[in-house]
Amino acid sequence: MSGRIFLFGDDIDTDQLAPGEYMKGGIEMLAAHCLEPARPDFAKTVRPGDVVVAGRNFGMGSSREQAAEALKHLGVAAVIARSFAGIFYRNAINLGLPVLVSDDLDGIADGDAADLDIDAGELRLTAKDRIVKLEPLPDNLKRMLADGGLVPHLKKRFAAERKREAGQ
């Protein structure tokens, strides 16, 4: 998948990703204000396939999964960061938004063109002839992400259980 890099620093919090003021509304409203305090034009300029690259502790703060949902709604292909806050990380996988850890982020600039290959664990900066290595996901999360998130994953599991019961 090809897109552009949107670069952020450390400690991007959930109040910026999904501002409390708009939590009473639906995802359309929230996504329109995603990351507004950090970068007021983010929701207007990000396009499907773009990749968010950030420093440490991305998604710290609240458990509101709208923080991950807003990024997915805007078409963000993945978030790549040096580290993630735990709840955000789980929420993103549960909603089918790829979140990938990498410590190989030096030299990435905002606006860089990038090809993301999650299976290969690589982010290729096409104009720079540079390949950023991404840490592999644990197997259980790889499976969940491949299914499209927790809900489709559970549907698959329930269907298999029903089939097994019916077969007995």
Next chain:
Amino acid sequence: MATTLAQTTLAQKIIARAAGRDTVTPGEIVTAKVDLAMIHDSGGPRRVEPILRDLGVGLWDREKVVLISDHFVPGDTDEGARILELTRRWAKERKVAFHDGEGICHVVLPERGHLKPGMFVVGGDSHSPTGGAFGAYMFGVGATEMAGVLATGEIWIKVPGTILIEWRNRLSEAVTAKDIMLALCGRLGMDGGQYQAVEYTGEAISALSMQERMTLSNMAAELGAQAGLIAPDETTADYLKSVGGDAGDWQGLRTDPDADLLARHVFDAATLEPQVAAPHSPANSAPVTEVPETKVDVAYIGACTGAKYEDLKRAARILKGRRLAPGLQLMVAPASKRYQDRAAEDGIMQVFEDAGAEILANACGICAGYGSNRLGEDVTCISSTARNFKGRMGAASSKVWLGSPLTVAASAVTGRITDPRDFLDSGESRP
């Protein structure tokens, strides 16, 4: 000669039991059975019901689900009121325990006797580590994950390592659990907990009441930990008895002396001074004595970490017989109805009213910033809450400083960030 048993942490013991295993090792991924699931009005019914319907299943065990309304209480926006209506309807339909408008979930859950040492609990809120103060392994999850728990009664967990945080000696006068946490956020950073288990220990922790311990466990979230544990003791057992609960068999629930730890940090409680955190991070903390002259417009005594009974009592100690600084607005949102009732009986609520404070609902209030009450443009606020991220409590241009309820009260009287020790006689007994 006793046989040598594997030395394990409190976190490992609870997770092993919940996973149906003899032992678990940090780093391994296991599936655990959930003893209790707590949800609130924001991440709860409005988010989980559509998923349960989509999955075509009901609750795995309605007796293990507790619903608490707090984020959109008092329903002062049209959307908020609608969400509360939906929440109330769902509670009836799904027949779950429901505490409506009785206070903030992290306070109400133990106050109503739902928690017990050794339990494995998930909560649909990031401050769910509060349950760790009772020796329960409790952590926060998002709504989809919660729906998965409600459907199956299970959740996967990567067994955490334990970061032991020891506070030696005793806290001095006017220094509180909030000051400990702001100091820790500053020293360890907002990801110092590494999504592992933090466990608090030491003489200063043993000496703390349950309300103060809850503040420590709650703000393990601000350290980026998954859980914030405190091994149960007589203080825990006494609290649970007082709320009609039963501590059960808690004596073995502790980290063994030779258990492998991820890290161990030792601090001296006796030398800790009151702390404040500058905008926009709890990690921007420093002793209040080092803060340059800072004028404040709004003071807020609220939230699960800053408006429990003892917090209110502390603040009232300073506000008694005093008035707010001219032009300053003080808002007080007692963390639960029970705590507010008790504070009213003891004359504490009267102190706030006499000082000129405005009393808000027993709910998350401005801390979550979900309702109509929000900080305006360029307002400087000092707050007893846990988080001061940019724009969280109102306009992106507002500036929130964090401090203990004592520091907030002292600042409300002077109109600038103030060391609470200026108002307290050293001879006075601690609240």
